[in-house]
Amino acid sequence: MHLLLLRTKPVCAIVSTGYRTSLVKRSIVVIGAGPAGLAAGIAAAQCGHHVTVLERNNTAGKKLLLSGQGQCNVTHSGSVSDFLTHYGSAQQGRFVRPALYHFDNEAVMRFFADAGVPLWIRRDGKVFPKSMQAKDILNALLRKLGQSGGQLVTNTCVQCAEKGNDGFRIETNSGTVTADSLIIAAGGQSYPATGSDGNGYRLAESFGHRIVTVKPALTAVSVRDYAFSESAGTAFADIPFQIVHNGKVSAKRCGSVLLTHTGLSGPGILDASRLIESGDIIRLQLIPPEKLSPDLYSGKRTLKNVLQTLGLPETFLLQLFRLLDIPVTQAAAETNRLQRQRLESALTRCTFSVQQCGTWHEAMATAGGVDLTEVERQTLESRLVRGLYFCGEVLDIDGSTGGYNIQFALSSGFLIR
């Protein structure tokens, strides 16, 4: 494929830090046609710049098409200020603020409605296209890019890039491109078959950027000597849990937890997975201690039936009783002190030793990425290289489940203008 040289000669001096206030039509190359790169391409093209989005795959948005099991949970309902707590630490919350306030969840809803793809809010607050088809979200972004005058070039993998006196020189598998500004929107490292395989970090490093160590996020964990595979599918809604690292409680969280065939999942664990490492201990509080009053251990009903009245599922109790060596037919009143101690400890501090915290092939997001201290949060321009920008998951930002990642990809893309 032949690539055009995209540089447009400036007709007067550029005065500002970003290209937003430039007085001339500039050439902008975006690396990656995921939601972040497409949004950045649309925003720049709408400002009248000459935009080319380079995508290594033969089509755009492969990961976007997989999102929300093909239904694309594009954002979440609620106030934008609530969003700030869904991206990890306070530093991350501060960093995402300008992008989210610039293009919030309501802006997302307006943008897609305007593009002929109305969205709807599910009861749990997740926002989807009414059609429940991720392809409609992708097609809307592609249409908007085209209508704004931006160009998408597929099958073009950026191999390296550098900045000289004359702007950026970008080497691809199909030739060399030059540009006044370069936006790296190459995504994270999870689901590498979608095209985002971590090479965006190498590109950022080549410009001198530091990469905060990456790890799989939004992933289930497997558990050592797991004893509950027969209870796979059992869910505990909104329970408190602790993560213990090197013998110390490193995080306390609350969320829904699902038992799987090999370990733990569910929104609570997925969201906490950015903090969990192999060898950590996860302690679930399945029942608040105050619910385990001495009155429970009286009467003729079986202990299992009594515990079921507290909301504990039968399949789980059957397995727990087997583990604790308590007969399922045992009457509540027959529970001895040792049984009671062991049972209460299992229900209030159910302990799992983490074998592995997901793999790159199962994680839905990447924790870590381009160090936020080296990027201007108001413009997303690099503090090290003028004219270089980052948006989306390549940055050290990963959101909770519920639409927060695509929202940030879009918000950060639209912030660069």
Ligand SMILES: Cc1cc2nc3c(=O)[nH]c(=O)nc-3n(C[C@H](O)[C@H](O)[C@H](O)COP(=O)(O)OP(=O)(O)OC[C@H]3O[C@@H](n4cnc5c(N)ncnc54)[C@H](O)[C@@H]3O)c2cc1C
């Ligand atoms: C299974 C799954 C389900 C998900 N579901 C949801 C969901 O419902 N809601 C939600 O909010 N988030 C979801 N996510 C996360 C969300 O999809 C990502 O956070 C989001 O796509 C990130 O957008 P991005 O544009 O930054 O990166 P990406 O979508 O990863 O796009 C980056 C693009 O850059 C291209 N690229 C990379 N390197 C180069 C190169 N050198 N040259 C050219 N092109 C390159 C890649 O091919 C890719 O197309 C899900 C993720 C997965 C894996």
